[in-house]
Amino acid sequence: MGLVDQRLNELGIVLPAPTAPPAGVEVRLEFVRVSRGYAYVSGHAAADGSARLMTGKVGGDLNADQGREAARLAALSMVASLKRTFGDLDRVHRWVKVLGFVNCASGFSSTPQVLNGFSDTIMEIWGDNGRHARSAVGVAELPFDVPVEVEAVVELTETPAVHGRA
Amino acid sequence: MGLVDQRLNELGIVLPAPTAPPAGVEVRLEFVRVSRGYAYVSGHAAADGSARLMTGKVGGDLNADQGREAARLAALSMVASLKRTFGDLDRVHRWVKVLGFVNCASGFSSTPQVLNGFSDTIMEIWGDNGRHARSAVGVAELPFDVPVEVEAVVELTETPAVHGRA
Amino acid sequence: MGLVDQRLNELGIVLPAPTAPPAGVEVRLEFVRVSRGYAYVSGHAAADGSARLMTGKVGGDLNADQGREAARLAALSMVASLKRTFGDLDRVHRWVKVLGFVNCASGFSSTPQVLNGFSDTIMEIWGDNGRHARSAVGVAELPFDVPVEVEAVVELTETPAVHGRA
Numbered sequence: 001m002g003l004v005d006q007r008l009n010e011l012g013i014v015l016p017a018p019t020a021p022p023a024g025v026e027v028r029l030e031f032v033r034v035s036r037g038y039a040y041v042s043g044h045a046a047a048d049g050s051a052r053l054m055t056g057k058v059g060g061d062l063n064a065d066q067g068r069e070a071a072r073l074a075a076l077s078m079v080a081s082l083k084r085t086f087g088d089l090d091r092v093h094r095w096v097k098v099l100g101f102v103n104c105a106s107g108f109s110s111t112p113q114v115l116n117g118f119s120d121t122i123m124e125i126w127g128d129n130g131r132h133a134r135s136a137v138g139v140a141e142l143p144f145d146v147p148v149e150v151e152a153v154v155e156l157t158e159t160p161a162v163h164g165r166a
Numbered sequence: 167m168g169l170v171d172q173r174l175n176e177l178g179i180v181l182p183a184p185t186a187p188p189a190g191v192e193v194r195l196e197f198v199r200v201s202r203g204y205a206y207v208s209g210h211a212a213a214d215g216s217a218r219l220m221t222g223k224v225g226g227d228l229n230a231d232q233g234r235e236a237a238r239l240a241a242l243s244m245v246a247s248l249k250r251t252f253g254d255l256d257r258v259h260r261w262v263k264v265l266g267f268v269n270c271a272s273g274f275s276s277t278p279q280v281l282n283g284f285s286d287t288i289m290e291i292w293g294d295n296g297r298h299a300r301s302a303v304g305v306a307e308l309p310f311d312v313p314v315e316v317e318a319v320v321e322l323t324e325t326p327a328v329h330g331r332a
Numbered sequence: 333m334g335l336v337d338q339r340l341n342e343l344g345i346v347l348p349a350p351t352a353p354p355a356g357v358e359v360r361l362e363f364v365r366v367s368r369g370y371a372y373v374s375g376h377a378a379a380d381g382s383a384r385l386m387t388g389k390v391g392g393d394l395n396a397d398q399g400r401e402a403a404r405l406a407a408l409s410m411v412a413s414l415k416r417t418f419g420d421l422d423r424v425h426r427w428v429k430v431l432g433f434v435n436c437a438s439g440f441s442s443t444p445q446v447l448n449g450f451s452d453t454i455m456e457i458w459g460d461n462g463r464h465a466r467s468a469v470g471v472a473e474l475p476f477d478v479p480v481e482v483e484a485v486v487e488l489t490e491t492p493a494v495h496g497r498a
Binding site: 037 | 358477
Binding site: 187191194195196199202207208209265267306308310311317319 | 463487
């Protein structure tokens with residue numbers, strides 16, 4: 001078992017099923033796209049397979065703490081997608097950049113506090129390698145009315161593929 | 167003629183004129199910026215040169231199918247910018263990451279279905295190399311009131327420039 | 333003194349204090365994250381240390397010129413973060429990609445004109461190396477109600493660190 005999986009065990013984290021679109025919806029994307037030593041990860045929300053775990057606007061339907069929980073669950077869904085892609089989560093060496101979108105009710109601007117739920121989770125698991133640049137913005141609408149959606153760029157461990165032969 | 171241009175012919179696709187800002191508007195950006203084997207592509211909308219082909223909010227002024235068409239036309243405008251930059255579209259080897267913004271009327275959250283119009287078009291042209299990670303979010307306003315704007319990161323074929331001499 | 337710092341002097345630009353969250357707010361992010369020859373820069377606003385210099389919605393509380401000024405100040409805050417990270421700003425060789433978010437009042441769609449305040453500033457300082465791809469979108473809410481937030485990807489000068497030992 002890899003170090004990251006061991007750490008998940010220590011933390012008592014059980015990953016959800018890798019995300020899939022809700023029944024009847026086609027999404028024409030790769031949840032994880034690998035390119036020359038990096039993985040570019042599509043927007044993830046709080047999901048367990050095809051089920052969205054939370055919906056609604058933060059600052060309206062949901063309070064800031066619930067938004068933070070949605071961001072934490074989005075992190076776990078993203079980790080599940082990375083595990084599906086790589087098998088061994090140790091392939092994800094360092095986190096680089098995160099862009100978080102919060103489905104905001106009018107006047108709710110505490111988006112960084114919401115996104116901390118994502119970032120804290122990643123740093124609990126990866127430690128300093130989980131640190132990342134981040135933006136956290138409030139948007140008008142998110143797919144399937146999820147409260148938080150997060151995309152990321154992560155650095156992979158160096159293998160021959162890193163040196164240009166994606 | 168390169169393989170991608172041949173494919174455009176087979177599909178009967180005629181590219182629009184490369185995008186330019188509307189008359190009287192200065193935009194201080196590069197539509198395509200090359201860096202070490204990647205092209206970073208600015209936000210593109212449905213446009214033919216300086217003319218925007220569609221405007222308005224999806225879920226209000228425009229329905230979801232019209233939004234999807236706007237996303238398809240944004241893809242063609244982006245391909246036209248790539249062709250202007252590289253001449254030979256075969257230089258664009260693989261698509262990596264797409265970020266799509268939908269100008270949403272309140273309550274319209276089917277942004278992935280709208281963005282499928284972009285992604286399907288790119289995959290029709292590039293096949294599996296056109297696959298990409300993607301986020302699709304609904305925003306309050308887009309430049310010039312366009313319904314859909316899409317930016318992208320693409321991997322270029324390896325040339326000496328890939329190895330750090332951008 | 334490096335060339336970029338000399339240029340700042342010529343332009344009479346005095347950088348603000350590097351950005352920090354407002355008192356009492358934790359943000360779990362790196363303002364600058366270096367990865368294999370690139371720096372990924374978190375969303376920056378008009379700020380001087382922990383003070384936000386402007387707040388409100390562009391097209392409502394603030395007019396377009398004030399939005400443009402907010403974007404210019406966001407650029408200076410970002411340059412201050414890069415200086416804190418690298419000491420020598422000549423390490424930032426070329427600008428690659430900028431994503432700008434404007435906190436828009438309903439109906440304000442001149443987001444590119446606002447973001448020109450950022451892009452012009454970077455090009456004044458870095459010249460052609462400051463050119464970049466860019467998207468400029470209007471969002472519902474931004475952290476701490478700032479009018480403009482901008483994130484970026486920049487290319488670093490080649491040092492051994494570029495070749496994979498971030």
